[in-house]
Amino acid sequence: MSTNANAEPFIVKDCALLNIATGKKARNLKEMRDHLQNIPLGSIYNHFWGGLLRHRFDEPEYNNDFAEWVRYSLQDNVLAERLSIIDPAAFADLESLRQELLEVIEQRLDETEMITWAKIDMQFHFVDSQIIVFDTREKIEEPEQLVEAVPKMSEGSLFYHFIDARRRSPEMMDDFRLWLRPCGDRYEDLCSQLASVDPYFVSLMELRAQLTNLFAHRFQGVSG
DSSP states (O other): OOOOSOOSOEEEEEEEEEEEEEEEEESSHHHHHHHHTTSOHHHHHHHHHGGGGSOOSSOOSSSSHHHHHHHHTSOOHHHHHHHHTOOGGGSSSHHHHHHHHHHHHHHHHHHOSSOOOOOGGGOEEEEEEEEEEEEEEEEEOSGGGHHHHGGGOOHHHHIIIIIIHHHHSTTOOOHHHHHHGGGGGGGHHHHHHHHTOOOTTSOHHHHHHHHHHHHHHHHHOOOO
């Protein structure tokens, strides 16, 4: 007997971010500020979230491209730290995130007397993005199946269903909670736990482990 009040199965999808050159670049903080005022929001999304889908051999020191560029190209440790603690998941939309970036950079410009220039080969290139979605042909019929399904999901699937979903949903809600919501109070505790997971400061592998543990704890009584 189905325990899911929502008759629709969970359709598992995968995704990739397509990089689109904007032609905009910056060699100093003022140029970065000026471009940030009108750069496409997809570029801000890419430079904050896109790193999660990039394959790297090293562990990045900073979570977003802005902080990394300021640290290594402008040698500004103070601003790099301020930019690195900005959590995009805490903002209602990308426009609010843009304004936060501008405020932090403006504050730093007011503090500094000299403008530092990056080397010509270390300019910041603003890159727009477009998400490409793929159908995996995988379906989850019952909530209990999340225990086995989530560990098998690709990083692209996790990104699409848990991170990008919050951007797509007016309620800023991931696809798992949206799917469980029609079940009423049955999974209210689980949805609250999912809402508390911040995906920004962890890798997608770590995010998969967190979600796997939550679903196992809820449906199998596994602690960890």
